[in-house]
Amino acid sequence: MAGSRFEYVKGFELPDPLLPGTFLLYRLDGHSFHRLSDVHSFQKPNDERALKLMDHAARDLMDEYTDIVVAFGESDEFSFLLRKSTTLYNRRHAKIVTTLTSYFTASYVLHWPEYFPDTPLRYPPSFDGRIVLYPSEKEVRDYFAWRQADSEHRSPSASNPYAYRHAPDSLVAAHINNLYNTVFWALVQQGEQSTKDAHEALRGTVSSQKHEILFNRFGINYNLLPERFRKGSVLVREEVKEDSDPLPSSDVESSTENPNFPDSEAKVIQRTKEKKSKKARTRTHVVLYHCDIIRDPFWNERPWLLCA
């Protein structure tokens, strides 16, 4: 066969298995989403449509890849935890990281019109992905805490692609938080300040001062803003108890209060799915929360997330 004398080139494809017995933390980030948000007129400081589209794509990914047990997203990034016992694609690195990134991207583009019906997508948006291995539960917990804390205390220039780009990109700037962006855009949009002036006005202010500006000048109580903006999105693969009333299997998303989760923060959107396992009785469904994942309760109530 003609191909055979060329086939040696296949020998340059080297194996890239990921270490067994470790948690796979897969994170994707929007590529040049500052430009995407400008070109498509995203609302500042948070565009709920864009965030919901991210959530949608993340949920699609979890429905397709059942070894993902929990995910956290905010702004243009999303992190997914694969159970440490996963044998997805024989733990081949490039295969996993590209397939997940591709699937998320496809869902994002496919569902764009549902969230931006009047704003056609003008060019292909893209994401980069990476996989980080964590050996133990502690590091996984701390990873998610890092992302959520970071989203509350975020340097605008470091990772919030929708934020003012002239903010100082420095270690000091890492203390500027999401609160910063909220006040900043209030000053610009309602206060009609230039971005430069708004930035100047906030220089050196502490959190309590920012709260005061928001409340006194613009009547905004930061703590009453949507939890999606303040906490990010948490997608959890919840187990459905057999003795509980069966949850309706549905392709359509339905927003309900989750009775099993007493956290008042929980705004639940759920979709049920048969778990591919020998015990056909065990089912899981992916539930969306906007809740704290830094402290213990979230994890203590879901021991299965980190068990295997």
Place this chain on the structure above:
Amino acid sequence: MAGSRFEYVKGFELPDPLLPGTFLLYRLDGHSFHRLSDVHSFQKPNDERALKLMDHAARDLMDEYTDIVVAFGESDEFSFLLRKSTTLYNRRHAKIVTTLTSYFTASYVLHWPEYFPDTPLRYPPSFDGRIVLYPSEKEVRDYFAWRQADSEHRSPSASNPYAYRHAPDSLVAAHINNLYNTVFWALVQQGEQSTKDAHEALRGTVSSQKHEILFNRFGINYNLLPERFRKGSVLVREEVKEDSDPLPSSDVESSTENPNFPDSEAKVIQRTKEKKSKKARTRTHVVLYHCDIIRDPFWNERPWLLCA
């Protein structure tokens, strides 16, 4: 700051630079495209719309990433050569392979309606990607020869996702070529044989016998079939000579005969682009061919493809 005591988890992200001085061969493959082709009723053995959509996404990728100098695609796969001197994303492996895969995917989904106006995409299609390093020109040449020879002499079950799945998935099957698929589907669609019978009828036939069946029973001269089907798609970043008549810069694809390429196989679709370089005078544009890339002429006429 709250985040700092968690930030150590960032230390688990290990560097993954690709060896300098080597060619980067990036290949993507459709994930479960057999199912995609069934669900969306792709034509057999080749769906021109699907192939053109692949070409479109590949061209978009080359327009965005100018370090890609040549690409070859067939069926649901595409291979891209990045120049060996590329410093894209500091040659970080995961960053490059995920971003390219994501961009291609986004383009594929975004432009789907143009090629399948009456067939809405029913779920997110995805691709996996990989990067293989090749140290020298010889291996790059042989890689492309391998892919093109493979597309002509292809095991249907191995990699052609649109082909009959019951064909033997074995080393013997590797000798069954694209010709096989053409005869097979002629027997099924025009000959009204079952796929099982068609497969039986072809068992043990050699190329000349397949040509005869096609010609005698169905009046098909295989050698007159579209070159896109027989040769795959070759996208080349061509340099625009300064002293030549300026090519029209256009966002719209225009099909022309390429006067600089005497190969009669060349059906040219071109789009011109300013090259981002110091010499603003040098321009490149990406041109689509369906030509032989196994033999020397293609490469000898374009020494810049492998030079750096």
Place this chain on the structure above:
Amino acid sequence: MAGSRFEYVKGFELPDPLLPGTFLLYRLDGHSFHRLSDVHSFQKPNDERALKLMDHAARDLMDEYTDIVVAFGESDEFSFLLRKSTTLYNRRHAKIVTTLTSYFTASYVLHWPEYFPDTPLRYPPSFDGRIVLYPSEKEVRDYFAWRQADSEHRSPSASNPYAYRHAPDSLVAAHINNLYNTVFWALVQQGEQSTKDAHEALRGTVSSQKHEILFNRFGINYNLLPERFRKGSVLVREEVKEDSDPLPSSDVESSTENPNFPDSEAKVIQRTKEKKSKKARTRTHVVLYHCDIIRDPFWNERPWLLCA
């Protein structure tokens, strides 16, 4: 400077950090030690001088690299556990694995004359080394159990370089144990059988039959053979309690019964060393045992081995 235009070649040295937070298991194996044992007339089935030389080099390595907390050796191999928090050489893979292998080799050659005073080393013996990462305590425990079980139930052709090479190198052979070698060499050396006949005589025998042959024909009670041969060597970095009587700091090895270790198997050779730490009071010394490390007691009594 002349060197500067060549210095770019340094850029081809890629980083190779090992994942943080994982145990480093470093194992070395003698390279072609079957030949070494032949050329230097090692005793069969076990040469105590050769085993003690291995122990000596292993102890030297542990004295030099205090992040090694426990080691296990048998035949021509030795495994070393580095604490998971080690930052030795910034966890650079090649640096660690080559330096440890080099140091062990140097000690082996340097001390050879002490163990083989009448047998000069005729050529340079060498070892290969590797590092395996284990994420959790369970896997580390199982690794050591695997090596010790393997040394008791060892395929002669697989890894015991001193054993009869014509034994079947197969999965079945993996059930042939060290007991096998003992009977085999009894038959050859005392029974004056050819190696071929001895092998035939043992074909299909089970453990109890081998015990019988040893006892009835040669008067050997296998269970009374030296524990070094039956259990291998275990080197432990023991902590010296502050309130206990100070152990004598000594460069000379002294064989003593270890009063803190009630295992009757323990034949203790110890050497004391100041631990390089802020608390100058805390000292460790490396102690040699020939004891079971498969079951819990060994590990439960030394919780510090796996703690960090």
Place this chain on the structure above:
Amino acid sequence: MAGSRFEYVKGFELPDPLLPGTFLLYRLDGHSFHRLSDVHSFQKPNDERALKLMDHAARDLMDEYTDIVVAFGESDEFSFLLRKSTTLYNRRHAKIVTTLTSYFTASYVLHWPEYFPDTPLRYPPSFDGRIVLYPSEKEVRDYFAWRQADSEHRSPSASNPYAYRHAPDSLVAAHINNLYNTVFWALVQQGEQSTKDAHEALRGTVSSQKHEILFNRFGINYNLLPERFRKGSVLVREEVKEDSDPLPSSDVESSTENPNFPDSEAKVIQRTKEKKSKKARTRTHVVLYHCDIIRDPFWNERPWLLCA
């Protein structure tokens, strides 16, 4: 079998093949050789015995591993080039780099007494090793040029372990060359200056001034110093022509003038060896030179070094 339930731990040993088709450049460096040179009273600035011992171990390594075609050493480092087509140990990274380092170390320790008959080795000396991949001949040439240029223009604190440690460890210091060390030790040993004063005296001097100090104060013509010190050691696997008179096969090193190498710098020590190949007629032997490897003649006269 008892071992089987532990055997899963073997699955954590990940494959580590080196990219095919690339040159393997293996370099080893003495570990803490500054201390070694102090403890064993090496002569300054160059100890010929120590250098010859390095050469001896390097030659042993080349005799054992015939895929090494050329090597360059100076001070406590040695670089070895393996042909790019080598399949040694299936190009497994850790296996190759540890085995080579171990073998070199063993030879170094084994032969120490021949070079230091009155200075017993007081502790195990060790080396670290690394492998760097180079895709093309140009990079290999530049690598060797870099090492030789570096040895002539060497920062004492950066890599010459025998040199004065208080010299500035900075980029500026990289211009201080071997010449520096020669003048420095002349001032200290013959001029009876303190190391501090000697360093002060040389601060800011250029090459011509150092030459003058050497000549005027100490009567030393730098250019007449042994080429071993000025050029380092070059070990080459030379092919023995069939039609030439057979070279004597010998285990004993014999110093001869190499008639085939017109470079007056060549001080040749050679040992002949049958090449393990199908053509039993082709033989190679390793020859030692102290010659320039930066310019073309060395390479042009030996095209086989870089051919495969």
